[in-house]
Amino acid sequence: METLLATFVSGLVLAALYALMASGLSLIWTTIGVFNFAHGALMMVGAFVAWTVSEVGGFGLWPGLIAGVATTTVLGVIIEYLLIRPFYGQRNMVLITVMTTLAAMIILEKSAQIIWGARLKQLPRMIEGDISISGAVISAHEALIVVLAPLILIALWQFTNRTPVGRSLRAVGQNQEAAALLGINVPLTFALAFGLGAALAGLTGVLLGGIRFITPSLGSEPLIKAMIVVIFGGLGSLGATVGAALVIGMAEAFLVLTLGLYWTPFAIFLGLIAVLVLRPNGLFGRS
Amino acid sequence: MPVLELRHVTKRFGGLTAVDDVTFGVEEGELLGIAGPNGSGKSTLFNVVTGIPFGASSGEILFDGKPITRMVSHRIARLGLARTFQKDAEYPDLTAKETIALAAIYGRGLNRRAAAEAAETQLEAAGIGCARAGMLTTALSVYERKQLMIASALVMQPKVLMLDEPASGLTRPEIAALNAHLVKINKGGVTILLIEHVLSLLLSLAERLIVLNQGAVLAEGDPQEVIRDERVIEAYLGGRSA
Known part of the structure; x- marks a missing residue:
């Protein structure tokens, strides 16, 4: 029973992380129709900048968090302006932007290697200590992620559904041409979506930096996980992404328990393919 | 001129x-x-x-x-200068009222409250009643969707x-x-x-x-x-x- 509970809690932590990782990616996809392969690299930059400000600069974790998120937001807007915007309206835009965002990923990773070197770094935890839930022990930092993730996602949902700017993001994502007719500045909306998605990546990177070592490749595995979550959920709403994150996080935790670490990725990909065969629009996607 | x-x-x-x-x-x-x-x-x-x-x-x-x-x-x-499309310009995840309010905010520069009021006025003029104003645009009939496009344009007070x-x-x-x-x-x-x-x-x-x-x-x-x-x-x- 204790093992099951520990696995459940571990699944919750994974689900929270995956939901955060995937939400920015999903926001960019639903608004612009671009899969941002630099999303993981932006997480890494966020973590490195936060580490530099808090550890090297000695300003503490919270200024580091703000600096990390601000940097990735600006980088996101720059990536959109330089590597996405020139290709809007082109028939093969999705393919072109796969290449340009991959290029951004490589540039960011190599730049990080030059700036910060290959030595492992780690951010201090936001809250020190451990928390025991009926015998299942997780760090207070991980518990904070489990609490923060839903709050951030609720705030994001409120923003996209309850504010005019958020609704303009949805309108542009659903019908760009008609949105322009409503007076919405479509290119500005694209930049906003990319900046917001990158900010979420930066925030996730800072949270990750407290539980994983920060290296230039910190974002590589989270990027793949975020993509699985977004595709599995159905390339659609935030709710679908959160639902998929919960399913995959839990599945991963219980698969590690039953099949072991080695076979878990294989089983997850098999599950993803099976879902896509049965439901080509993803688990929660609409046809 | x-x-x-x-x-x-x-x-x-x-x-x-x-x-x-x-x-x-x-x-x-x-x-x-x-x-x-x-x-x-x-x-x-x-x-x-x-x-x-x-x-x-x-x-x-x-x-x-x-x-x-x-x-x-x-x-x-x-x-x-407003226009409508030959095909229905629908937004699968927006309601009729949200669509018109967006046009009032971005196309005419109204604040949220004024935009909501303007949207209600246009919905009424378009014959889309209050009950259907909160429905997703995809749930509206063809006629209502056409009227919605016109209402979205009109709320911007076009010349x-x-x-x-x-x-x-x-x-x-x-x-x-x-x-x-x-x-x-x-x-x-x-x-x-x-x-x-x-x-x-x-x-x-x-x-x-x-x-x-x-x-x-x-x-x-x-x-x-x-x-x-x-x-x-x-x-x-x-x-x-x-």
Whole structure:
């Protein structure tokens, strides 16, 4: 029973992380129709900048968090302006932007290697200590992620559904041409979506930096996980992404328990393919 | 001075000239009909004027005396040149009220409360009741979706409204209701450009008619005279006499 509970809690932590990782990616996809392969690299930059400000600069974790998120937001807007915007309206835009965002990923990773070197770094935890839930022990930092993730996602949902700017993001994502007719500045909306998605990546990177070592490749595995979550959920709403994150996080935790670490990725990909065969629009996607 | 003026407007796609040296003006308050066989360049002409999704290859377009030929589409909309699409411009995840409120906020610069009130007024005028205002646009009927497009344009208080086949897919009673609605809008001071295949609607509304053929203006003038023009009959019927 204790093992099951520990696995459940571990699944919750994974689900929270995956939901955060995937939400920015999903926001960019639903608004612009671009899969941002630099999303993981932006997480890494966020973590490195936060580490530099808090550890090297000695300003503490919270200024580091703000600096990390601000940097990735600006980088996101720059990536959109330089590597996405020139290709809007082109028939093969999705393919072109796969290449340009991959290029951004490589540039960011190599730049990080030059700036910060290959030595492992780690951010201090936001809250020190451990928390025991009926015998299942997780760090207070991980518990904070489990609490923060839903709050951030609720705030994001409120923003996209309850504010005019958020609704303009949805309108542009659903019908760009008609949105322009409503007076919405479509290119500005694209930049906003990319900046917001990158900010979420930066925030996730800072949270990750407290539980994983920060290296230039910190974002590589989270990027793949975020993509699985977004595709599995159905390339659609935030709710679908959160639902998929919960399913995959839990599945991963219980698969590690039953099949072991080695076979878990294989089983997850098999599950993803099976879902896509049965439901080509993803688990929660609409046809 | 015409409220909207096109001077030698041309749109080319490679070797194909979709709009060919079109020149005409629309006076304030006028209801101008635009007709022509399929593929004659009617919708492309609207696209070129509004910049959605492309502008003109050459020529000049003036709105209220100001050049808008190279202007981005959302700015054109904010200036007061609104349009609807031939296909329903629906947003699967937005409600009817949210759609109109967005247009009021971004197209007219209203705050949220004023935009919500303006949206309710337009929904009422469009015949979309309160009960259906909160429904997703995809859940509305074809007629309601057409009316929603018009309401979204009207909430921006445009000077000129360009309607691309608003009657397509509608039943006779719905076309009659649309006819009455358009008369009311026009009498309210909105200049209308109307592309329509439902000839009865076009002829009952249009004060002047332009017929396009192969991207160029074939005939222009009084609607009843234009439809009797030999060249127009030939363009529509492919060489046979009516």
